[in-house]
Amino acid sequence: MCSLQTADAGIYIHIPFCKRKCLYCDFYSVTDLDKRFSFVRSAQTEINMIDFPMPTVDTIYLGGGTPSLLAPEDVSALLDSVRRKFSVSNDPEITIEVNPGTVNLDKLKGCRTAGVNRVNIGIQSFQDPYLKLLGRIHDAREAIACFDLAREAGFENIGIDLIYGIPGQTVRMWKADLKTAIMLSPEHISGYLLTYEAGVPLSLALEKGNIIALSEKKTVGFFEMIRRVLTDAGYIQYEISNYAKSLPSRSRHNLKYWTFAPYIGIGPSAHSFINNCRFWNVRSVDDYMTLIESGKPPRAGSERPDFRQQATEAVFLSLRCAQGICINDFEKRFSVKFQQLFGRTIALFEAEGYMIQTDGFCRLTCKGMRYLDSIADRLVYDIYKENQVDSAAASNPT
Amino acid sequence: MINIRNFSIIAHIDHGKSTLSDRLIQATRIIADRDFKDQILDSMDIERERGITIKSQTICLPYTAQNGKLYYLNLIDTPGHVDFSYEVSRALASCEGALLLIDASQGVQAQTIANLYQAVDHNLEIIPIINKIDLPSADVDMVRKQISEDLGLDPSTAILCSAKDGTGIDNVLEAIVNQLPPPKGDSEAPLKALIFDSHYDSYRGTIVYIRVFEGKIQAGDEVVFVSNQSRHLVEEVGIFQINRIPRPFLTSGSVGYIIASIKTVSETKCGDTVTLKNRPCKVPLSGFKELKPVVFSSIYPVASDDYPELAIALEKLKLNDASLVYQKDSSVALGFGFRCGFLGLLHLEIVQERLEREYDLSLILTAPSVEYHVIMKDGSLIKIDNPALYPDPMNIGTAKEPFIRASIITPDKYMGAIMSLCLERRGINTDYQYFSSNRMEMIFEIPLAEVIYDFYDKLKSVTQGYGSFDYELTDYRETELVKVDILVNGERVDALSQLVHKDRAVERAKYACEKLKDEIPRQMFKIAIQGAIGAKIISRQTISPFRKDVTAKCYGGDITRKRKLLEKQKKGKKRMKMVGNVMIPQSAFLAVLKSKD
Ligand SMILES: Nc1nc2c(ncn2[C@@H]2O[C@H](COP(=O)(O)OP(=O)(O)O)[C@@H](O)[C@H]2O)c(=O)[nH]1
Ligand code: SF4
Numbered sequence: 001m002c003s004l005q006t007a008d009a010g011i012y013i014h015i016p017f018c019k020r021k022c023l024y025c026d027f028y029s030v031t032d033l034d035k036r037f038s039f040v041r042s043a044q045t046e047i048n049m050i051d052f053p054m055p056t057v058d059t060i061y062l063g064g065g066t067p068s069l070l071a072p073e074d075v076s077a078l079l080d081s082v083r084r085k086f087s088v089s090n091d092p093e094i095t096i097e098v099n100p101g102t103v104n105l106d107k108l109k110g111c112r113t114a115g116v117n118r119v120n121i122g123i124q125s126f127q128d129p130y131l132k133l134l135g136r137i138h139d140a141r142e143a144i145a146c147f148d149l150a151r152e153a154g155f156e157n158i159g160i161d162l163i164y165g166i167p168g169q170t171v172r173m174w175k176a177d178l179k180t181a182i183m184l185s186p187e188h189i190s191g192y193l194l195t196y197e198a199g200v201p202l203s204l205a206l207e208k209g210n211i212i213a214l215s216e217k218k219t220v221g222f223f224e225m226i227r228r229v230l231t232d233a234g235y236i237q238y239e240i241s242n243y244a245k246s247l248p249s250r251s252r253h254n255l256k257y258w259t260f261a262p263y264i265g266i267g268p269s270a271h272s273f274i275n276n277c278r279f280w281n282v283r284s285v286d287d288y289m290t291l292i293e294s295g296k297p298p299r300a301g302s303e304r305p306d307f308r309q310q311a312t313e314a315v316f317l318s319l320r321c322a323q324g325i326c327i328n329d330f331e332k333r334f335s336v337k338f339q340q341l342f343g344r345t346i347a348l349f350e351a352e353g354y355m356i357q358t359d360g361f362c363r364l365t366c367k368g369m370r371y372l373d374s375i376a377d378r379l380v381y382d383i384y385k386e387n388q389v390d391s392a393a394a395s396n397p398t
Numbered sequence: 399m400i401n402i403r404n405f406s407i408i409a410h411i412d413h414g415k416s417t418l419s420d421r422l423i424q425a426t427r428i429i430a431d432r433d434f435k436d437q438i439l440d441s442m443d444i445e446r447e448r449g450i451t452i453k454s455q456t457i458c459l460p461y462t463a464q465n466g467k468l469y470y471l472n473l474i475d476t477p478g479h480v481d482f483s484y485e486v487s488r489a490l491a492s493c494e495g496a497l498l499l500i501d502a503s504q505g506v507q508a509q510t511i512a513n514l515y516q517a518v519d520h521n522l523e524i525i526p527i528i529n530k531i532d533l534p535s536a537d538v539d540m541v542r543k544q545i546s547e548d549l550g551l552d553p554s555t556a557i558l559c560s561a562k563d564g565t566g567i568d569n570v571l572e573a574i575v576n577q578l579p580p581p582k583g584d585s586e587a588p589l590k591a592l593i594f595d596s597h598y599d600s601y602r603g604t605i606v607y608i609r610v611f612e613g614k615i616q617a618g619d620e621v622v623f624v625s626n627q628s629r630h631l632v633e634e635v636g637i638f639q640i641n642r643i644p645r646p647f648l649t650s651g652s653v654g655y656i657i658a659s660i661k662t663v664s665e666t667k668c669g670d671t672v673t674l675k676n677r678p679c680k681v682p683l684s685g686f687k688e689l690k691p692v693v694f695s696s697i698y699p700v701a702s703d704d705y706p707e708l709a710i711a712l713e714k715l716k717l718n719d720a721s722l723v724y725q726k727d728s729s730v731a732l733g734f735g736f737r738c739g740f741l742g743l744l745h746l747e748i749v750q751e752r753l754e755r756e757y758d759l760s761l762i763l764t765a766p767s768v769e770y771h772v773i774m775k776d777g778s779l780i781k782i783d784n785p786a787l788y789p790d791p792m793n794i795g796t797a798k799e800p801f802i803r804a805s806i807i808t809p810d811k812y813m814g815a816i817m818s819l820c821l822e823r824r825g826i827n828t829d830y831q832y833f834s835s836n837r838m839e840m841i842f843e844i845p846l847a848e849v850i851y852d853f854y855d856k857l858k859s860v861t862q863g864y865g866s867f868d869y870e871l872t873d874y875r876e877t878e879l880v881k882v883d884i885l886v887n888g889e890r891v892d893a894l895s896q897l898v899h900k901d902r903a904v905e906r907a908k909y910a911c912e913k914l915k916d917e918i919p920r921q922m923f924k925i926a927i928q929g930a931i932g933a934k935i936i937s938r939q940t941i942s943p944f945r946k947d948v949t950a951k952c953y954g955g956d957i958t959r960k961r962k963l964l965e966k967q968k969k970g971k972k973r974m975k976m977v978g979n980v981m982i983p984q985s986a987f988l989a990v991l992k993s994k995d
Pocket of ligand 1: 409410411412413416417418529531532560562
């Protein structure tokens with residue numbers, strides 16, 4: 001898993017369409033579904049425009065937005081473009097995000113035929129009032145039906161997304177959601193804390209006092225609940241908000257984000273990371289299509305993180321994973337002595353029960369996960385403190 | 399020589415010394431009025447803002463008196479604060495007379511009296527001047543009465559003036575000529591000159607301010623500074639007007655400067671005697687003292703990277719301030735810095751301000767300390783001004799602390815308040831006297847340590863600004879000294895340790911703990927803040943740990959943003975200091991070390 005840049009690449013394709021915007025959503029998507037067709041053509045062109053050498057591709061992820069708003073032919077066309085352009089491994093993981101209320105059996109079957117072998121369903125909640133509050137287009141019944149359809153269509157690798165920390169939500173309700181999820185027995189469950197992103201309608205409602213956010217204490221309780229209930233049911237928590245029924249059913253694609261494997265993002269607002277360069281596309285689908293039409297890459301920005309920035313990323317991304325920071329990899333990559341850099345701080349976190357170090361890995365405990373941001377913040381202080389990382393880099397250029 | 403007059407103006411702060419100096423300079427027309435910058439004598443910013451002269455400056459005023467003769471009036475400026483009383487004494491030693499300036503609405507104040515005593519000690523002829531008579535609140539009769547009763551001077555000799563509008567300035571000039579004696583001394587005798595100040599000029603090296611008492615000095619002379627026997631070849635001598643004016647020589651009675659390629663001001667000691675190598679004087683001038691710092695504090699840069707800049711800045715300051723002493727210091731909590739010695743709290747503040755303002759440094763200063771004498775059980779004596787060097791109490795026999803004699807002049811209705819303030823500060827009221835029916839001078843013997851800690855502010859507040867204060871160091875007395883440590887999660891924060899009298903320990907510890915509690919942000923774990931004497935905990939505070947939301951999702955598009963968020967605080971992080979496992983922001987140190995408000 002400490003694969004770094006030698007790993008196979010992932011392709012992410014952002015499908016920027018939704019039937020309606022959910023109230024908490026800050027992903028980029030538009031509701032003008034008519035643009036779908038021309039968008040798919042642009043995305044294909046973008047794939048073809050890539051002019052740098054790429055490693056083998058072993059995951060493709062259609063995310064959004066609502067990729068399940070695409071016709072199976074569109075899905076097929078996009079996947080074909082990827083296969084034509086890159087060398088795709090023998091057993092790629094090909095995922096499509098599906099929102100209940102946007103699919104039927106035929107569509108799902110069509111996707112499967114096109115090569116998709118994993119679906120991730122945005123269920124979010126099995127309680128209608130909360131779905132309403134979130135502004136989702138579906139209800140609980142549709143959510144379950146969607147899951148059943150996916151199975152019926154032959155998908156053996158299904159993930160579902162759940163949200164907790166919804167205003168008014170009780171621990172009992174949350175537990176009920178988890179029980180329902182377990183009953184469906186998906187291969188993968190993601191449980192996300194509802195966050196109030198700047199400017200989204202839900203945040204405005206919060207500011208106006210129309211809704212009341214759950215207390216910190218409660219949300220921590222929810223987090224502990226999901227971990228306990230899913231672990232008891234045999235799921236493995238492999239990342240702070242992701243659970244898999246078995247190691248092979250972890251999201252191979254998402255793992256790339258946390259392990260510095262290369263990925264290329266196609267479509268508006270998509271992000272890429274390859275050869276230690278991060279770059280991202282323009283957000284607006286119109287700008288995106290215009291740029292592509294005029295033969296230009298739809299780039300909005302790029303950066304090449306310096307050593308300390310890379311170390312910062314390494315810390316906060318690795319700590320999200322159950323496996324933690326691979327000490328050996330970290331030392332090699334940054335030419336530093338891990339203990340020298342973090343030893344004191346980590347010893348302290350260990351003493352507090354936030355962290356443990358075993359078998360060459362340094363990871364968060366369950367207790368520590370609740371404080372991931374603060375712990376990362378503290379470690380980043382060490383990275384910047386004495387310029388240790390940078391000076392090491394200077395003496396040992398890689 | 400008969401046409402020279404050497405004099406100083408002595409006054410309580412704000413009684414108008416600078417203004418009067420300006421008027422005298424203007425009246426003698428050595429510069430055109432339009433070039434006249436207000437208050438030439440106070441050239442440093444900080445001095446002007448605080449209204450205090452630190453570096454004395456000197457000027458030679460040519461004046462044609464009403465008798466038609468030309469006189470050279472050497473105005474020797476004196477620093478206006480108790481911290482610099484030695485410099486004042488050297489400046490006065492260079493004079494034959496002094497103008498004692500009194501604000502007509504304020505009357506006689508503590509420094510008026512302290513200065514008068516000094517002037518009398520130097521056998522100076524004194525001309526009382528009642529200034530600010532233009533003020534509606536001027537009460538000339540009252541001041542006259544005080545001059546007679548409080549000062550024991552003849553009030554009929556007092557000159558009335560307004561330095562502001564120029565009234566009476568002529569009378570002042572005439573009085574200088576007629577009432578002050580000309581300097582005496584033999585210009586044929588071996589050279590004997592007093593160094594009363596110096597400053598550093600980046601082109602010429604140290605400019606040494608001297609008063610020649612006997613003999614003569616000129617370029618080409620090889621001179622000796624008696625205190626350290628250093629020898630220098632004189633390159634130039636001259637007098638001060640607005641600029642330095644070179645002269646062929648200076649003879650007995652004159653005031654002026656010498657330039658002799660002297661690289662540092664430290665070699666040039668205020669109060670030292672200058673004589674000729676080949677024809678030395680038999681006895682040097684009396685009254686020379688090595689200046690000793692009395693208040694100590696460690697200075698650290700807020701950002702550790704600024705240490706080299708701090709070093710350079712101090713070196714530069716030191717060029718013009720021989721009384722500033724410092725050496726390298728280091729603290730676990732604050733990194734590298736300097737242990738500095740100052741003549742007093744004001745001197746400390748001025749140095750701090752200059753470092754911050756002129757060199758753009760952010761600093762942390764540790765709690766000011768006096769120098770204690772610790773007598774060990776084996777009989778040896780250790781002098782300690784730095785809590786870090788405090789020996790194991792097991793081995794200490796007794797400790798002594800410096801005492802001062804404080805003179806406080808106040809309207810008598812504040813007597814009770816002052817009495818309790820001073821008693822609270824472990825002071826002993828040894829004497830008091832009424833100057834007039836409702837003004838009095840109170841004399842206290844107080845530990846210096848009690849005065850460097852917000853005493854002056856307290857005095858001002860209990861007397862509503864009417865109390866004035868002056869002090870001199872007297873002796874060392876036995877004391878019950880303890881070292882108060884501040885612990886953060888069991889780890890001693892060395893920069894916050896203080897040496898204090900045992901009766902102060904709890905109060906100081908409490909204050910520090912409270913401030914830290916306010917300033918240290920919540921962290922991952924519970925933070926215990928304790929004040930301790932040795933192993934004994936005397937105060938404590940707790941900061942409860944931070945609760946954090948469960949982290950939100952993080953995929954490809956979130957990474958850059960998230961990282962930037964973590965980096966955003968990196969500037970702030972530099973300003974954090976780690977003590978053990980706890981991040982302490984700079985502001986916490988500043989809050990603790992800022993004296994109580
Ligand atoms: N009304 C009036 N104000 C004066 C006179 N002399 C000085 N001042 C004011 O008193 C204040 C203090 O004067 P300054 O010369 O700075 O006092 P120093 O601290 O003794 O040098 C300033 O605001 C002056 O303008 C005077 O004769 N009349
Ligand atoms: S379906 Fe997903 S992408 Fe679309 S609006 Fe809702 S949360 Fe956002």
